[in-house]
Amino acid sequence: MSEGYLSEGPNRGTVAIRFSDAPYPIMRLAFPSEMSDLLSMDISNTPDRTIRSYDGSLLDAILPILRNLVEAACRDPGSRIGSDFFREHVLVVEDFCRQLAPLFGADLGIVLPAAILHDISAIEDFSKVAEHHTLGAIRTADILRDHGFSEEQAVEVSACAQLHLVPVPSGTYGPEAACLSHADALSQMARPAYWLHYAGKVRGLGFDEGRGWYRSLVEDRWSRLTDSVKPVAKPLYRKAVDACEARQ
Numbered sequence: 185m186s187e188g189y190l191s192e193g194p195n196r197g198t199v200a201i202r203f204s205d206a207p208y209p210i211m212r213l214a215f216p217s218e219m220s221d222l223l224s225m226d227i228s229n230t231p232d233r234t235i236r237s238y239d240g241s242l243l244d245a246i247l248p249i250l251r252n253l254v255e256a257a258c259r260d261p262g263s264r265i266g267s268d269f270f271r272e273h274v275l276v277v278e279d280f281c282r283q284l285a286p287l288f289g290a291d292l293g294i295v296l297p298a299a300i301l302h303d304i305s306a307i308e309d310f311s312k313v314a315e316h317h318t319l320g321a322i323r324t325a326d327i328l329r330d331h332g333f334s335e336e337q338a339v340e341v342s343a344c345a346q347l348h349l350v351p352v353p354s355g356t357y358g359p360e361a362a363c364l365s366h367a368d369a370l371s372q373m374a375r376p377a378y379w380l381h382y383a384g385k386v387r388g389l390g391f392d393e394g395r396g397w398y399r400s401l402v403e404d405r406w407s408r409l410t411d412s413v414k415p416v417a418k419p420l421y422r423k424a425v426d427a428c429e430a431r432q
């Protein structure tokens with residue numbers, strides 16, 4: 185397994201991941217421009233920038249398979265959530281996880297599979313949405329075992345996915361759970377149009393009811409964010425709140 189570390193790339197919008205013994209020692213990850221504010225975060229004091237379990241060749245092979253699996257589940261005619269969810273939420277959470285991982289010192293080998301799979305239970309059976317974090321954790325571990333992950337890694341990813349519901353502190357729950365749970369919250373703030381649509385189409389709420397539901401969600405998530413994330417999340421929070429404003 186390769187040991188690697190993250191460093192900011194020479195160009196804004198990229199982060200280099202280096203592996204000492206990998207056949208392709210440097211991999212650059214490009215981020216969407218809308219997330220670029222996060223890249224200006226000072227990560228020089230991040231306590232642990234080592235990627236402990238990131239096996240580049242395994243993840244490069246497995247992440248597209250996991251994305252395909254989740255996208256297919258979203259597209260399934262039996263899924264109440266529907267295909268928009270994959271693009272507007274799952275991929276957005278994955279992008280935020282890549283950006284927040286250096287801040288929390290989170291292990292991408294745990295966080296990225298968890299980001300892709302964290303809502304799988306709600307996608308496959310929306311009637312279980314209230315318990316989707318717990319059921320999803322079980323499903324996540326099963327999927328990873330089926331795809332060659334070690335038992336230890338499957339359990340770690342599963343535990344991370346289970347803690348995604350609201351932003352949790354790294355000191356109590358670990359850097360991976362903190363990273364994913366903050367990424368999930370930021371994704372909800374970054375896509376107000378989608379979540380207002382979700383409130384109506386998926387949750388069956390009326391316009392005002394749906395707007396109130398989304399506003400409450402955003403305020404709750406904002407109140408739970410770790411202080412170091414709030415400065416970079418503030419524009420996203422304002423964007424979400426503005427989308428909820430009623431016409432005077």
Ligand SMILES: [Fe+2]
Nearest residue numbers: 273302303368
């Ligand atoms: Fe989510």
